[in-house]
Amino acid sequence: MFRTLVRRCVQTQCKRLSKLSDLSHVERRSLSANASTTGGNSKPETVEDMLKLWFKRFSDAQVYEPLESIANILASTLNSNKIATVYQERDRKLSTVEMKNIIEMCKKRLQRMPIQYVIGQWDFRELTLKLRPPVFIPRPETEILVELALNDIKSRDVTCILEPCCGSGAISLALLNLLPGLKAVACDKSSKACELTEENASDLKLSGRLEVQQCAIGDIELKNKFDLIISNPPYVLSKDMMDLQAEILLFEDLEALDGGLDGLDVVRDILGVATTYLNRSGKLFLEVDPSHPELIANLLTGSPSLGLKFERSHKDFNGVARFVEIIKT
Ligand SMILES: C[S@@+](CC[C@H](N)C(=O)[O-])C[C@H]1O[C@@H](n2cnc3c(N)ncnc32)[C@H](O)[C@@H]1O
Structure with missing residues (x-):
């Protein structure tokens, strides 16, 4: 058998x-x-x-x-x-x-150490990334987020992207690996995450096109504007944190997951950054909780000064709305 x-x-x-x-x-x-x-x-x-x-x-x-x-x-x-x-x-x-x-x-x-930490690596799209606790383990659904951005990037002229909350660097590195003309700035508030992103970039020979900044996204200072911002931020509602698997609770950084009372604490900071640093007609792609697309759409409609328009949501492998696409007006 x-x-x-x-x-x-x-x-x-x-x-x-x-x-x-x-x-x-x-x-x-x-x-x-x-x-x-x-x-x-x-x-x-x-x-x-x-x-x-x-x-x-x-x-x-x-x-x-x-x-x-x-x-x-x-x-x-x-x-x-x-x-x-x-x-x-x-x-x-x-x-x-x-x-x-x-x-x-x-x-x-x-x-109960997750298998990805036990063997020290895992595949994400076309890449094999080094992984170690407590840096967040990239999840399969985030590969869809990368695909959404990839399709958008191929349809217009995108030269530089920003990735808040980069963790192991999975998203930025997957895109840089597929798009040789692209440059990226990635940030994470965790020093361990930034170190791992830099290590993975170096192993994959992508360091030359990736700048990593250690800071909370709300505090970031950047020289340039971007054509696209992409992020899988912490978005679990605090009340749902204890429902997570033992493996996650014991070994992964809980700050990588906990998005606060409504799960939108870091998302709100990213929306602020998108207002300042997205070029006109630039796109923001986010992975979120299924309760979020409607909340984010309402938030943007009620805050026209942000200059961001909710375009659409996209579904994950389970047919659940897991990603949002937003455009800078
Ligand atoms: C869900 S993980 C995603 C990691 C990676 N993007 C991925 O998909 O594998 C979220 C990451 O956000 C970082 N983070 C949490 N709060 C942050 C903040 N306010 N600013 C920047 N990074 C933050 C955590 O350290 C963690 O690495």
Whole structure:
């Protein structure tokens, strides 16, 4: 069953293992049964032995996404970011050092450290980014935000963008990587986030086109205006913070998520910056909570002095309004 699952993932060219939630109940049940019968008493030696053993241990400890967790740990040990490698090398005997490293990583995962921090990297669009706690882990839906900006940038003359709240640098770096003529200024109030953005930019050879400023977006001082501003700011309503997964609450910087009472504390600062620093007809793209598009539309209609017009909202993978597009008038 394990082979069938991994082969299917390889066939669909997934970079990472597909989510267990994509599987049927029958598939999930038989995978667990298979792992529990073969992950038993004999001393684990091979990649497949460790996969089965730790799938069972993670499942027993109710670690979220147990199969993805051990598959990614093994892929990382095999110096790959492709789950296909785990399948291809399933019969390979692991060295003592490799075994020790795998167990160290698995212990961290048992403590609920997100898998992205455990292996120290994750894919975002075309890039593999370094990640470490407590800097926010880029989420898959933010790839849609990048796509929205990309389409806009390609439709007009955009030379320089601003990214408030850059975290690991995912958004700016994804755009710079795809658009060789583009320059970006990114800011974050966290020094750890700024350091990681600079490190990722350097690893990806994009430092020459990215300026990083450590400051709260409300305090930023800039020399130029911009054609486009893009941001995934903290937008979770404070009352919803405690509903977040244990992994997030234990390891990620909560200031990266908490957007205050109505979730709009930092968004309001970004709107102020857009008023000052967006060129006429320039666009602002934001990722927000589904309750926000209507609130932001009303806020802009009621504050004409901001010179910003709500254009439209865009949906995420779940069909929920997650992104807003705003134009400078
Ligand atoms: C949701 S994370 C997004 C990170 C990154 N853009 C991404 O999508 O992966 C928000 C980021 O905003 C930063 N932040 C929070 N409040 C801020 C503020 N007032 N000014 C600038 N950055 C802020 C946090 O440190 C965090 O890195």
